[in-house]
Amino acid sequence: MKSESYLRFLLSDNCSLSKYYRERKAVKLQDIKRSILLKVREREYYVPDHYYRLGTEYSFSGVDELSELFTIGLPKLADEYLEIRGGQVFVKGEKMNEWQLLLPHIPPLLLVTMKIWKKSGPLVGELADFACRYLFPSLRNTAIPSAYLPEMETLREENHGFDDLHIHLNGAVETDLAWHDFLRYPEVIYREIHKACGNDKVKEQLEQLTDISDPIDFLNLFCIAGRIREWLFNKAFSGVDIFQAGSFEKLLSGLFERRDGFKEHPFKSVIGDSASPLIMESLLYVKILDYLAEHPHDDAVAGAFHYYLLILGVCNRLLVQQNDAFGFEQFQKYTSNNFREFSEQTYPQRFKQLAGNDLQNIRHIEGRFSPKTSVSDNTAIINKIVEGYNRLNESQTIVDVPLTSLSLVAHFIKKRENHSGDVRFSELRRDLDARTDALIALMNTGSSWAKWVAGVDAAASEFDTPPEVFAPSFRKLREYGLRHFTYHAGEDFFHVLSGLRAIYEAIVFLGMQAGDRIGHATAAGVDVRLWKQNVGENLWMRIEDYLDDLVFAYHLIAVMKDRELEPFLTKVALRIEELASEIYPVRYRVIELIEAWLKRKDSPESLKRETLSVAEQICLFYHSEEGRKRGKKICVIDAYEIFGEKELECLQKLILKVMHQKQIVIETLPTSNVIIGHHHGFSTYHLYNWYKWSKEGAMIPSIVVGTDDAGIFATNIYNEYCHIYCMLVFDKGLSPYEAMEYIERLVHNSKVYLFR
Numbered sequence: 001m002k003s004e005s006y007l008r009f010l011l012s013d014n015c016s017l018s019k020y021y022r023e024r025k026a027v028k029l030q031d032i033k034r035s036i037l038l039k040v041r042e043r044e045y046y047v048p049d050h051y052y053r054l055g056t057e058y059s060f061s062g063v064d065e066l067s068e069l070f071t072i073g074l075p076k077l078a079d080e081y082l083e084i085r086g087g088q089v090f091v092k093g094e095k096m097n098e099w100q101l102l103l104p105h106i107p108p109l110l111l112v113t114m115k116i117w118k119k120s121g122p123l124v125g126e127l128a129d130f131a132c133r134y135l136f137p138s139l140r141n142t143a144i145p146s147a148y149l150p151e152m153e154t155l156r157e158e159n160h161g162f163d164d165l166h167i168h169l170n171g172a173v174e175t176d177l178a179w180h181d182f183l184r185y186p187e188v189i190y191r192e193i194h195k196a197c198g199n200d201k202v203k204e205q206l207e208q209l210t211d212i213s214d215p216i217d218f219l220n221l222f223c224i225a226g227r228i229r230e231w232l233f234n235k236a237f238s239g240v241d242i243f244q245a246g247s248f249e250k251l252l253s254g255l256f257e258r259r260d261g262f263k264e265h266p267f268k269s270v271i272g273d274s275a276s277p278l279i280m281e282s283l284l285y286v287k288i289l290d291y292l293a294e295h296p297h298d299d300a301v302a303g304a305f306h307y308y309l310l311i312l313g314v315c316n317r318l319l320v321q322q323n324d325a326f327g328f329e330q331f332q333k334y335t336s337n338n339f340r341e342f343s344e345q346t347y348p349q350r351f352k353q354l355a356g357n358d359l360q361n362i363r364h365i366e367g368r369f370s371p372k373t374s375v376s377d378n379t380a381i382i383n384k385i386v387e388g389y390n391r392l393n394e395s396q397t398i399v400d401v402p403l404t405s406l407s408l409v410a411h412f413i414k415k416r417e418n419h420s421g422d423v424r425f426s427e428l429r430r431d432l433d434a435r436t437d438a439l440i441a442l443m444n445t446g447s448s449w450a451k452w453v454a455g456v457d458a459a460a461s462e463f464d465t466p467p468e469v470f471a472p473s474f475r476k477l478r479e480y481g482l483r484h485f486t487y488h489a490g491e492d493f494f495h496v497l498s499g500l501r502a503i504y505e506a507i508v509f510l511g512m513q514a515g516d517r518i519g520h521a522t523a524a525g526v527d528v529r530l531w532k533q534n535v536g537e538n539l540w541m542r543i544e545d546y547l548d549d550l551v552f553a554y555h556l557i558a559v560m561k562d563r564e565l566e567p568f569l570t571k572v573a574l575r576i577e578e579l580a581s582e583i584y585p586v587r588y589r590v591i592e593l594i595e596a597w598l599k600r601k602d603s604p605e606s607l608k609r610e611t612l613s614v615a616e617q618i619c620l621f622y623h624s625e626e627g628r629k630r631g632k633k634i635c636v637i638d639a640y641e642i643f644g645e646k647e648l649e650c651l652q653k654l655i656l657k658v659m660h661q662k663q664i665v666i667e668t669l670p671t672s673n674v675i676i677g678h679h680h681g682f683s684t685y686h687l688y689n690w691y692k693w694s695k696e697g698a699m700i701p702s703i704v705v706g707t708d709d710a711g712i713f714a715t716n717i718y719n720e721y722c723h724i725y726c727m728l729v730f731d732k733g734l735s736p737y738e739a740m741e742y743i744e745r746l747v748h749n750s751k752v753y754l755f756r
Contacts, residue, residue: 004098006036006059007077008105010069011313013039014211020307021221024252027303029066043324067292067302070114078114082145088357089115089138090148096719096726097682099147100671103714104322107312109143109176109278113285122290123283127271130286131279139278141352141359143176144714147722151740155747156718160402161363163750164354164717166486166519166667166706168411168459169367169385171335172350173343173711175316180277181343182315183229184263186222188342193218196338205333209317221311224255226262228308229284231255233266235301236287248300252307315339320714321675326534328461328492331676334712347388352395354707354716355404359396361718364405364754365389366706368457371410373434375441382408382449407756409486410439411457412473414465423604423623425469436473440480455484455755457519462492467505468600474510484755485512486667491520492676494541495639496531496648497549499523500655504552507664509601514663515753517704521666522677524655525686528648531678532639539639544631547579548597553643553651555594560654564647571642583630584621592618653693659701665753666690666701670723671715672708682723683731691728691742704750721746 015035016027037056041049063073081099083092089112091099120134138145156162182189194215196202206213212221227243231251234242243258245251267280288305295301318339321331344350355362367385372378389406396403412435415428423429443450456477458470467487474485489506493499500523506512554572557565573590580593588596596618607620621627643651659666674685687703694700705724707717715723721743728739 003055005077005080006040006055007069007073008102009036009039010074011106011309012317013310013313016306017310017314018211020252020303020310021217021224021256024249024256026248026252026299027066027306029060029063029069032066032069032306033060065296065302066299066306067296070302070305071289071293071296074111075114075118078111079118082111082115083148084115084119085148087134087137089145091145093147093149093726094730096147096149096722097731100715100719100723101323101681103144104317104320104675105313107143107175107179107316107320108145108714109139109281110285110309110312112138112143112145113282114289116282117286117289120286122293123286127267127283131271131275131283135279135282136357138357139282140276140357141278141349141355142174142357142716143278144174144716144719146356146716146719147726149722149725151736152718152722152725152743155721155740155744156360159363159747161355161361161404162705162717162721162747163364163366163754164362164706165364165366165517165704165750165754166669166708167354167365167367167717168709169347169350169369170344171340171709171712172354173340174353174714175312175319175711176278176281177349177353178319178340178343178711179312179315180265180281182222183226184265185342186219186226186263189222189339190215190219192338192341196336196341199336201329201333202337205318205330205337209322210314212314220256221314223261225308225311227255227258227260228304228311230260230262230266232288232301232304232308233284235304236284236291248303251300251304255307319711321712323675326676326678328463328676331672331709331712332461335709340711347385348391351388351392351404354710355392355396356716356718358401359392359399359404360401361716362404363402364407364750366407366409366454366755368409368411368459370413371435371439373431373438375438375445378438378442379447379449382452386449386452406452407454407754408452409455409457409484409755410453411459412470414458414460414462414469414488416461416464419628423607424628425465428465428469429472429604432470432473436476439477439482443481453482455486456482457486457488459488459519462489462499462502466600467502467509471509471511471601472603478511484516485510486517486519486755487512488519489521490518490523491673493523494539494545495549495637496523496526496528497553497643497651498541498545499526500556500651501549501552503655504556504658507658507662508598511601512662512664515665517665517667517753518659519667520669520673521659522673522686524652524659524666525689526678527684527686527689528645528652530684532645534678535639537639538636540634541637542631543579543582543633543635546635546637547576547583547593547631550576550579550642551590551593551597554590555597556651556654556658560657562650562654564650565654568642568647575642582633583627584618588614588618596622653698656690656693656701657699660699664701665749666703667706668703669706669708670720670727671713675713682727685723685727687724688727688732702749702753703746704753705746 013035019025019027037052041052081095116134123130197215234240243254245254265280267283393403417425487506490499490503576590592614595615599615599619690700725739728734
């Protein structure tokens with residue numbers, strides 16, 4: 001049980017939101033306490049209630065009025081994590097990794113403003129002066145603060161920022177910027193969400209995280225939030241009830257029934273069109289806090305503000321991956337729900353957000369985009385990205401800081417098989433051919449747009465598409481002159497063996513060469529005990545996947561001649577033959593099954609001949625309708641059926657040795673890996689295993705750092721390095737010198753292995 005303030009769940013209170021929205025009734029402080037207690041208990045139901053009673057009492061200490069949730073409770077939470085140095089808000093170094101796990105529950109602008117409000121006192125004088133003095137240093141381009149770590153600050157200055165070698169340009173906009181669009185363009189956002197709800201996984205996410213299943217409710221909530229914002233602005237500035245509701249419950253009914261359109265931020269008319277959305281929203285929070293401090297018994301203003309923040313909270317849950325949303329399938333729901341679709345039509349604000357409030361966080365951006373099926377469409381998307389990047393450089397020139405550089409990586413999308421055609425993934429293979437040819441055609445034009453594309457990747461769920469499908473495209477692109485390749489592999493898996501196999505297949509099937517990279521490679525570092533604790537003693541797998549895992553393991557052990565694992569080969573071979581007999585109509589030797597597995601890198605077109613080798617006959621059946629049907633059968637296996645904890649760790653080190661020998665680089669993404677992976681915090685982040693194994697003499701490949709989807713994980717590249725530092729120093733007990741020595745190596749690797 002964690003002894004953390006329960007107020008971290010204040011904006012995750014679906015019960016209170018439902019009461020405001022569906023019942024149009026006021027929520028009392030006691031209702032909120034009960035709702036949050038139940039939410040905390042739901043997460044750790046095995047802890048007796050008497051602990052939760054004390055936790056509630058502690059978390060709400062000093063809070064006797066609804067208004068004091070915001071003037072006492074949340075500021076106390078902000079004090080726990082944040083500090084002010086030189087007029088700028090920072091995260092306390094020892095709290096940095098805990099803070100990151102708070103952001104899925106509360107978007108940062110609110111708590112940053114709480115901290116500033118306590119320091120600044122009431123907003124008096126000119127708004128522009130107040131904003132310039134107190135808000136700009138912390139909120140100019142992003143609301144996401146960083147830790148104050150002198151060693152990291154110095155390293156950032158010396159290197160002119162850090163290289164982000166794995167960032168998807170979609171999924172980058174942070175909550176507090178997207179929120180501005182939700183209230184300004186509610187109908188447009190609603191249409192995007194409505195479109196996404198044709199996807200069952202998106203519906204699943206809404207039902208999992210909210211009490212909302214109909215997208216029209218989001219349109220209503222966006223409009224209600226706009227009306228609340230206008231009402232609060234007038235109430236806080238002049239004490240005027242612009243809706244003349246009289247009572248709070250009448251106000252609640254009116255907020256739902258009215259059709260007034262308040263889409264522009266009310267502070268826009270006060271401080272001008274050029275004001276940042278973050279600054280305007282922060283000023284609104286400050287004015288409301290000032291009002292509540294002076295009128296602590298005004299439950300209408302406190303309730304309206306609570307309602308407003310609950311709407312923000314439900315949006316944040318659908319924008320930022322939650323701590324309990326483990327696994328890639330959960331992540332993919334965030335990429336599919338279209339909540340960011342409108343906000344990410346342009347790039348200028350996004351690049352400035354990534355560069356930080358002083359525009360010095362990032363030295364090089366290796367941005368990933370999805371390639372299109374025509375030269376004109378590829379040119380159009382590259383043009384939009386470069387326009388946004390140029391705006392960043394213009395802003396950096398104005399403030400006289402080093403310019404960020406940019407290169408682009410075209411990432412193909414893995415897609416689920418539709419089971420049509422005479423070979424597996426026939427439709428996706430045709431689509432990949434079209435996108436590959438369009439990229440080659442773009443490069444052949446010799447245009448300036450083509451020069452931005454420095455590499456190729458394939459992303460999305462590993463459960464949907466294996467590396468073999470991309471092999472022809474990767475090889476063809478290398479033949480036509482592209483030099484840099486990377487591939488998402490070993491990020492999520494049924495069995496650790498499955499993740500290791502995906503890494504190996506990506507390297508071998510895609511023809512990876514020295515300097516190429518693997519994204520994530522989590523399976524090669526995750527603590528095997530932690531993985532088993534999460535999945536349990538037994539797990540379901542498709543029979544063809546488990547067969548492939550064992551074929552891979554046999555091959556790897558045999559090729560690498562690993563003496564510690566060689567005694568297991570007989571047992572592995574017997575299990576391979578047993579599983580293969582359930583799929584294939586003919587009995588095959590293990591060596592033939594291995595040869596057939598390795599041949600999958602070739603195009604299935606090569607199987608359309610009269611005379612086929614035994615391995616090719618196996619491949620042909622693998623692609624057949626009968627082969628697919630038999631292979632999809634589900635079996636239950638013991639997690640340690642053949643290889644136990646020690647042996648699986650040996651296999652992890654073996655795949656790392658392969659990567660080391662071939663000079664294949666790992667892209668590690670701290671927050672993404674912790675949230676998606678088999679972790680419950682940064683203390684088990686598997687980068688430490690790689691560090692420790694290297695110290696013990698194991699061959700570990702070079703490692704570089706990225707952010708993955710900066711908005712979905714509420715981060716930036718500087719913070720990702722800070723997370724590594726804090727994990728090493730505060731969790732693992734390394735000295736600052738030891739931690740910086742390792743981080744400097746990571747920084748050096750990024751300079752060596754970036755794609756240009």
